[in-house]
Structure formats: C-alpha cells, structure tokens
Amino acid sequence: MAHQKLLPRQYLILGLVAVSAPLGDTCLSRGMTGLPDITLAHPATLIAAVFTPWIAIGILLLIGFFASYLTALSWADLTFVLPATAFGNVIVALLSRFWLNEAISLERWAGIVLITLGVGFVAQGPSLTERPAAPAMQAQEE
Amino acid sequence: MMILLSAAQPGPWTTTAMIASIVLSSTAGEVLTAAAMKSIGDLDEIRAHSGMKGAIRAVVTCPLFFAGVSFLALAFFALLFALNHLNLSLVAPASASLTLVTNAIAGKIFLKENVDRRRWASAVLVCIGVYLLAH
Numbered sequence: 001m002a003h004q005k006l007l008p009r010q011y012l013i014l015g016l017v018a019v020s021a022p023l024g025d026t027c028l029s030r031g032m033t034g035l036p037d038i039t040l041a042h043p044a045t046l047i048a049a050v051f052t053p054w055i056a057i058g059i060l061l062l063i064g065f066f067a068s069y070l071t072a073l074s075w076a077d078l079t080f081v082l083p084a085t086a087f088g089n090v091i092v093a094l095l096s097r098f099w100l101n102e103a104i105s106l107e108r109w110a111g112i113v114l115i116t117l118g119v120g121f122v123a124q125g126p127s128l129t130e131r132p133a134a135p136a137m138q139a140q141e142e
Numbered sequence: 143m144m145i146l147l148s149a150a151q152p153g154p155w156t157t158t159a160m161i162a163s164i165v166l167s168s169t170a171g172e173v174l175t176a177a178a179m180k181s182i183g184d185l186d187e188i189r190a191h192s193g194m195k196g197a198i199r200a201v202v203t204c205p206l207f208f209a210g211v212s213f214l215a216l217a218f219f220a221l222l223f224a225l226n227h228l229n230l231s232l233v234a235p236a237s238a239s240l241t242l243v244t245n246a247i248a249g250k251i252f253l254k255e256n257v258d259r260r261r262w263a264s265a266v267l268v269c270i271g272v273y274l275l276a277h
Binding site for chain 2: 009010070071073074075077078079080081082083086089090093107108110111112113114115116117118119121122124125126129130131
C-alpha cells in the first residue's frame, strides 16, 4: 500500500526530522563551548562530557532524529525526505534571528526563501513512488 | 564549481577529491539506508504488529542498514579529514548542497524513485538555498 497522501502522524515524523537534528547540534555546540578545552592527553574528560546536561540532551535529540529519519524512509522516498532535513537549516537561521537576535544577511534570507520554496514544491507531490508490487511489505504482513 | 577553484591551501584537484569523497560516501550511505528501510517496510505498521522491539529487530537484522551506516560513518570521517585541511565555510555548504543533487540522481538510478520535474526543481532550489545559507 503506497501512502500518496501523508497522514498527520507522518507529517509529525517529518517535522521531528527537520527540528531534532538542528536542535541536537545546537545543544552539542552549547554544551561543548561551556566546557574547558579537551585534549587527547585526557580522553576521559570527553567521556565525562557526554553526561553533562546540554550534551546529553543533544545526543538524545540526535538519536530521536535518526529514529524519525529511518521511520520516514520506510514510507517515503529519499528524494522526498531529504528536503525536510534541509529545512532544519532554515529553522536554525530563524531561531538565531528571532531568539538570539543575530543578524541575517540578504544572501541568507535568499537561502531561506529558496529552501522553503524547494520544500514546498516537493511536499505538494506524492511521497512515495508507486510500484506494481511490493513483495517485502506483503511478506511483513504475513 | 567556482567555490572549489577559490580554495587556498590544497590544490583545486585535492580540494575537489576531498569534497567528492564526502559527497559520494554520504550519497552511498543515504541510498543504502533508504533501500534498507524500503526492504523492511513501513516501520509504523511493523510497530503496530510487533511492538517497538519488533521494529528495532527488523532494522538491526537488515544487512543493507549496516552497509548504509558504514558509508555514513565513512562520510563523517571524510568530513573530519577535509575539515583538517580546508575551511568549514567551503566544506560544509559545498558538501551539503552537492549531496542533495547526487542523492536525487542516485535515488532515480538505484532506488528507481520517480524524480519528476517537481523533485528536480526542489533539489536544485534547496541545493542553492543551503549553499547561500551556510556560506
């Protein structure tokens, strides 16, 4: 069965794909910049860093990203899911503008508009290529 | 391609080879992972039938999945290697945006996805957008 029209929970999964990766990266960055310099001479400090709150949250978010990304790939084409992952860049840029009050250049605004247009284009089309038969899925149902 | 020619330290061919190795290994990883997930089937349905354990078992017992993850790991190390020699402002946007286009090509050839005009337009727009945003 090919899901041509996405269900609300599937939009939710795509939303998680877009949001969790940039948020996870931001948490890792925030956590690592707050730590003293880590050198190869003391690798144990790197392991200890994993248990600090920001880095632990970042790792959990990135695990959530990978799980939702794999779930999305199980019912949608790769060329449908990838633009959603790129939309995360837009979210980071907007967060940095309106939350951190960072300046965004004209080039970056153009980038935001192009990515949004691209994601809008692909989201209006079918999520999965129709195939005459899907033996693997039939085997799963048995 | 102008971005590759403007790289300062390593020569243009070395720079191109470094970025190409990231893009190719990343594309191979994404395509193999997507093929693995298609061969497994809808994870939501498997979870409804066999629970979360069943869904996790379906993923971790698929050899294609591990092949995909291995290539993604290779792409990560290729990125680290490139970052050791090139500027982040060159490597990140070039590899991220080129990967979108190579994935669209690989999706059409290897996964037999229906990459119609809409998806090509989307891949090109997002590719340029990522470059502008990350540069």
